[in-house]
Amino acid sequence: MVDGTRELAMAAEPPRAAACRRWRRLLHRRSTVALLMCLPMILLIGGLVLYPALYALYLSMLNRRMTAFVGLGNFLFLLHRLTFQQVIFQSSLFAISAVLLKAFFGFILAHLMHNIPNRHQRIWRGLLLVPWVIPLALSTLGWWWLFDPSYSAFNYVLKDLGFTPVPWLGVAWPARLCMIAVNVWFGTSFFMIMYLAALKSVPEQLYEAAAIDGAGAIQKMLYITLPMIRNIISVTVLYSLIVTFANFDIVRILTNGGPEDSTHVFATYAFQVGIQSGDVPLGASVSLFMFPLLAVFAYFVLRNVTRRGKEMAV
Amino acid sequence: MSAAGIATGMAVPARRPSRMERHRRWALWGSYAALALFVFVFLVPPFYVLMTSLKSDQEIAAQAGNPWFVHHPTLQNFIDLLSMPNFRGYFINSVMVALVTVAVSMVISVLAAFGLVRLGFKGSATLASGVFLTYLIPDSLLFIPLFQVIRSLGLINNVWCLALLYPTLAVPFCTWIMIGYFGSIPKELDEVALIDGAGYLRMLWSIFIPVALPGIIAATIFAFTVSWGEFLYPLAYLYSSDQKVLTVGIAGDLIRGDVFQWGKIMAGCVMAAAPPIVIYAFLMDYYIAGLTAGATKG
Numbered sequence: 001m002v003d004g005t006r007e008l009a010m011a012a013e014p015p016r017a018a019a020c021r022r023w024r025r026l027l028h029r030r031s032t033v034a035l036l037m038c039l040p041m042i043l044l045i046g047g048l049v050l051y052p053a054l055y056a057l058y059l060s061m062l063n064r065r066m067t068a069f070v071g072l073g074n075f076l077f078l079l080h081r082l083t084f085q086q087v088i089f090q091s092s093l094f095a096i097s098a099v100l101l102k103a104f105f106g107f108i109l110a111h112l113m114h115n116i117p118n119r120h121q122r123i124w125r126g127l128l129l130v131p132w133v134i135p136l137a138l139s140t141l142g143w144w145w146l147f148d149p150s151y152s153a154f155n156y157v158l159k160d161l162g163f164t165p166v167p168w169l170g171v172a173w174p175a176r177l178c179m180i181a182v183n184v185w186f187g188t189s190f191f192m193i194m195y196l197a198a199l200k201s202v203p204e205q206l207y208e209a210a211a212i213d214g215a216g217a218i219q220k221m222l223y224i225t226l227p228m229i230r231n232i233i234s235v236t237v238l239y240s241l242i243v244t245f246a247n248f249d250i251v252r253i254l255t256n257g258g259p260e261d262s263t264h265v266f267a268t269y270a271f272q273v274g275i276q277s278g279d280v281p282l283g284a285s286v287s288l289f290m291f292p293l294l295a296v297f298a299y300f301v302l303r304n305v306t307r308r309g310k311e312m313a314v
Numbered sequence: 315m316s317a318a319g320i321a322t323g324m325a326v327p328a329r330r331p332s333r334m335e336r337h338r339r340w341a342l343w344g345s346y347a348a349l350a351l352f353v354f355v356f357l358v359p360p361f362y363v364l365m366t367s368l369k370s371d372q373e374i375a376a377q378a379g380n381p382w383f384v385h386h387p388t389l390q391n392f393i394d395l396l397s398m399p400n401f402r403g404y405f406i407n408s409v410m411v412a413l414v415t416v417a418v419s420m421v422i423s424v425l426a427a428f429g430l431v432r433l434g435f436k437g438s439a440t441l442a443s444g445v446f447l448t449y450l451i452p453d454s455l456l457f458i459p460l461f462q463v464i465r466s467l468g469l470i471n472n473v474w475c476l477a478l479l480y481p482t483l484a485v486p487f488c489t490w491i492m493i494g495y496f497g498s499i500p501k502e503l504d505e506v507a508l509i510d511g512a513g514y515l516r517m518l519w520s521i522f523i524p525v526a527l528p529g530i531i532a533a534t535i536f537a538f539t540v541s542w543g544e545f546l547y548p549l550a551y552l553y554s555s556d557q558k559v560l561t562v563g564i565a566g567d568l569i570r571g572d573v574f575q576w577g578k579i580m581a582g583c584v585m586a587a588a589p590p591i592v593i594y595a596f597l598m599d600y601y602i603a604g605l606t607a608g609a610t611k612g
Contacts, residue, residue: 037426115342249546290454302447
C-alpha cells in the first residue's frame with residue numbers, strides 16, 4: 001500500500017529527481033548501510049590477504065627470474081632437496097612437541113590456579129602471564145643471551161653443579177630442544193588462561209552431585225571436566241598448532257636455521273630463500289607448503305567455533 | 315565464591331580439622347608451591363635480561379663471577395641508548411606505526427562488526443566466518459607475495475608500509491571481539507534509538523560504543539600488541555636504520571660483525587618491552603578478556 005502511493009508520487013516527478021530519490025532510498029536501506037560499513041574491512045582483507053594469497057599461488061609456479069611458467073616445478077624441486085626434507089621434519093617436530101607440552105603445562109597450571117582462592121588468583125595470573133606479554137622477538141633475544149656459549153648463564157650453573165657445558169645452539173639436537181623450550185615458555189600462559197576460563201564455566205553443582213555419588217578426583221576429571229571443556233581444549237590446541245607451525249621469530253633469532261640448515265622451519269627457510277637469496281617464486285612455494293596443513297587445522301577450528309555459536313544461539 | 319570460602323573457613327576452627335579438610339589444606343599449599351615453581355621458571359629470562367641491562371661492558375667482557383647477578387649496577391646502557399639517535403628513531407617509528415595501526419584497525423573493525431551484527435545483509439554470516447578465518451592466516455604465509463605487492467606500491471624500506479600491513483593482522487580478531495560484545499547488547503536499545511530518530515552512525519556512536527567500551531579496550535590492546543611486537547614484516551621490508559622499528563632495530567644495530575654489545579641489547583629489550591608490560595599491568599582484566607574472547611564470546 002505504502003509502496004504504491006510512493007510510486008504514484010514519484011511518477012509525477014521529473015525522471016532525474018526520481019532517480020536521485022531512488023538512490024537516496026537505497027543508501028538509507030539497512031543492508032546498504034551495513035555493506036558500506038563493512039566495505040573498508042572487505043577492501044583491506046581482499047587487497048592485502050586474499051589477493052596476495054592467490055598471487056602466491058601464481059608466483060610459486062614461475063621460474064627464478066619470473067619469466068617463464070614452470071607449473072609444479074618449484075614444489076617438486078623442493079621435495080627432492082635434502083634441506084627441505086629437514087625443514088618439513090623440523091617444523092613438524094617443533095610444532096607438535098611444543099603444542100603438546102604447552103597444552104600439558106597449561107592444563108596443570110589452570111588446575112593449580114583453579115585450586116587456590118579467587119582473591120589470590122589475580123597476582124599469580126599476573127606473574128604467570130609475563131612471558132606472553134613481552135614481545136616474542138625481544139624475549140627471544142634474552143634467551144639467545146642465556147644460551148650464549150662463551151658467557152652462558154646456563155653453562156655457568158651447569159659448571160657449578162659439576163656438569164660439562166653444553167653448546168646449546170651450536171649442535172642440531174640441543175638447538176632443536178632449545179627452540180621448543182623457548183616456545184613452551186612463551187605459550188604456556190596462553191593455554192593456562194584459556195583453560196582457566198573454561199574451568200570456571202563448568203557449573204559447580206556438577207562436581208557436588210558427582211561427589212555425592214562417590215566420584216573420586218580422577219572420575220570427576222574424566223566424566224565432568226574433560227567433556228565440559230573439550231571444545232575449548234580443541235580450539236586452543238588447533239589455534240596454537242597454526243601459530244606454532246608458522247613461527248618465525250624464535251628460529252630466526254636463536255639459530256637462523258643453523259647449524260647446517262638443521263633447524264630451519266618453513267617460515268625461516270622461506271625468508272632465506274625468498275627474501276635473502278632473492279628467489280621469490282621458490283620462497284613463495286616454501287611458505288605455500290604450510291597451506292594445506294593450516295587449512296585442515298583452520299577447518300576444524302572454524303567448525304568448533306561455529307558449533308559453539310549455534311549452541312549459544314539455541 | 316570467596317565469601318563462601320571464608321564462611322566455611324570460619325565454621326571450622328571450633329572442631330578438630332577432619333581428614334578431608336587436612337587433605338584440602340595440603341592440596342592448597344601444594345598448589346601454591348607448584349605455582350611458585352612455575353613463576354620462578356617463567357621469570358628467569360626477564361630477570362636475566364634486566365640484570366644484564368644493568369651491567370657495564372667491562373663487567374660482561376670480564377666473564378668473571380656469577381653472571382646471574384650484577385656486581386656494579388649502572389644505568390650507562392640506558393643513557394647511551396637514549397642518546398643514540400638511531401634508537402630514538404626506532405622508538406618513534408614504533409610508536410607512530412602503532413598509533414596509526416590502532417586507529418585504523420579500530421575504525422575498520424568497529425564499523426564492520428556493527429554492520430555485521432546489527433544491520434546485516436545477504437551473506438553477512440558467511441562474511442563473519444570469513445573474517446574469523448583470516449585471523450587464522452599467519453604472517454609467515456603471505457610475506458613473500460606481500461613483498462611483491464609492497465614493492466609495486468613503492469613502499470619497500472618505508473616504515474609506513476607497516477601501517478598498511480599491520481591492520482590485516484589486527485582487524486580480523488578485533489572485529490571478532492567486537493562482534494561478540496555488540497551481539498550481547500539487547501536489541502531493545504536499537505529500537506529505542508531508532509524511535510528517537512537516531513541514524514545508524516549516531517546509534518553506533520552514542521549507544522554501542524559506550525556500552526561495549528570494555529570490548530573496545532580489549533580490541534585496542536590487541537591491535538597495539540600486534541603492531542608493537544611484529545617482527546617478520548619489518549625484518550623483510552625495511553633495511554635502513556632510519557626506517558626500522560624497535561623489534562628489528564635493537565638486534566640489527568647493536569650487533570656489528572661478531573661484537574655483541576649485550577648490555578645495550580638487553581637495555582634496549584627492557585625499554586622496548588616496557589610499554590606492553592605497563593599497559594598490561596594497568597589493564598590486565600581487559601587484556602585477558604581480549605585473550606579469551608575467541609573462547610568465551612560467541
